[in-house]
Amino acid sequence: MELPNGGVITKTESQSKERLAIFELAHMISVPMSLVAIIKLKVPQTIWQQGTNTPLSASEIIARVRPHGSSAADPHNLQRMLRLLTSYNIFAEHLNENNGERKFSLTDIGKTLVDDDEGLSYAYYMLQHHEDALINTWPFVAEAVEDPTTVPFKKANGDGAMSYYSKRPNMINLFGKAMRSVSVPFMREMLESYDGFNGIESLVDVGGNYGDCLEMIMQRYPNIRKGINFDLPHVVAHAPPLPGIIHVGGDAHEFVPNGDAIFLKWLVTTSTDEDTKKLFENCYKALPKGGKLIVVEPVLPESTDESQRTRTLLGADVYNMTMYNPKGKQRTEQQFKDLANFAGFSSCRAFYVDPFMSVLEFQK
Numbered sequence: 616m617e618l619p620n621g622g623v624i625t626k627t628e629s630q631s632k633e634r635l636a637i638f639e640l641a642h643m644i645s646v647p648m649s650l651v652a653i654i655k656l657k658v659p660q661t662i663w664q665q666g667t668n669t670p671l672s673a674s675e676i677i678a679r680v681r682p683h684g685s686s687a688a689d690p691h692n693l694q695r696m697l698r699l700l701t702s703y704n705i706f707a708e709h710l711n712e713n714n715g716e717r718k719f720s721l722t723d724i725g726k727t728l729v730d731d732d733e734g735l736s737y738a739y740y741m742l743q744h745h746e747d748a749l750i751n752t753w754p755f756v757a758e759a760v761e762d763p764t765t766v767p768f769k770k771a772n773g774d775g776a777m778s779y780y781s782k783r784p785n786m787i788n789l790f791g792k793a794m795r796s797v798s799v800p801f802m803r804e805m806l807e808s809y810d811g812f813n814g815i816e817s818l819v820d821v822g823g824n825y826g827d828c829l830e831m832i833m834q835r836y837p838n839i840r841k842g843i844n845f846d847l848p849h850v851v852a853h854a855p856p857l858p859g860i861i862h863v864g865g866d867a868h869e870f871v872p873n874g875d876a877i878f879l880k881w882l883v884t885t886s887t888d889e890d891t892k893k894l895f896e897n898c899y900k901a902l903p904k905g906g907k908l909i910v911v912e913p914v915l916p917e918s919t920d921e922s923q924r925t926r927t928l929l930g931a932d933v934y935n936m937t938m939y940n941p942k943g944k945q946r947t948e949q950q951f952k953d954l955a956n957f958a959g960f961s962s963c964r965a966f967y968v969d970p971f972m973s974v975l976e977f978q979k
Contacts, residue, residue, distance in 0.1 A: 647745060672716055673690035673693040694717060697717075706721060743792075746786060756933070759941040767938070775939075812835070817842075818841070818843070820832075828878070833859055842857075844857075844862045844863065848865070881912060883943075884944075884945055899960060911973070913973070915928050917948075917949070927971060960979060961979070
């Protein structure tokens with residue numbers, strides 16, 4: 616194998632690949648923390664400049680971000696982070712070979728960090744996952760093995776994650792914006808490729824928050840004349856009026872409102888098998904014969920490989936184990952089928968509409 620400047624890896628040197636892999640893992644935290652830093656510094660929108668995506672040097676970025684700021688701001692340190700993130704295809708580097716100046720523009724991945732017309736971007740998801748309370752939880756991840764009755768987040772912060780967020784307006788607002796920033800573009804794409812809402816007249820969205828997803832579905836499928844947005848009472852109490860949609864408060868582990876179909880999205884990732892069985896049973900009871908349960912969740916592969924998709928799904932699984940519930944988990948398609956069969960559902964169709972989120976359709 617050739618190296619830069621004509622070097623060659625010898626048999627002895629090839630053994631250092633293992634060491635290099637460990638070094639990369641040891642320094643991996645540099646990647647998300649650098650990305651959080653450049654988001655807080657407003658670098659993506661500075662480069663984007665209302666769609667021009669003009670390559671800028673670190674000095675030019677600082678001049679625009681801090682036009683009247685401290686002269687102590689260090690463009691070299693910013694450039695170091697930009698180079699690292701360029702290696703992860705978030706920025707594109709433009710190197711002037713004559714004077715060595717480096718400028719940076721946004722790649723397609725980098726563009727997702729810039730707010731769209733609705734004020735949404737994946738930047739909020741990144742920021743939410745790296746707030747101080749969550750970062751401070753990671754040293755306790757071994758607790759999920761040693762004592763799975765204790766949530767590592769609670770061990771670190773003295774309270775469960777959602778309770779902790781709800782007592783801090785900035786955190787719960789960021790959490791809501793992060794979830795919406797991920798959910799809205801996914802729903803748009805899902806509705807382009809999945810047509811399972813045809814023929815449905817009444818649809819229940821369990822855990823539907825303020826009804827955003829249900830509204831998108833009903834706008835796309837006017838055959839749905841009645842939408843029921845079902846969530847916890849304190850959630851739907853703040854839900855806005857939406858055409859054709861009624862908001863119902865309650866606990867899905869106790870009952871689910873009746874409908875021709877029931878929609879669950881990103882709801883059982885942190886649930887135990889027992890809680891998921893109970894939820895599916897209540898959904899089964901609420902459906903007529905021939906009705907269907909539409910579940911949208913991350914679905915783990917049966918075998919473990921080195922693909923980006925597998926790494927992302929398994930990383931999210933460990934994240935949820937650490938932050939929300941050591942006994943909750945993401946599942947394979949077969950594990951979902953087993954839970955649905957236990958509840959009484961007779962058939963399943965899987966639609967892999969997205970690398971991260973999949974649609975599972977269970978028929979009564």
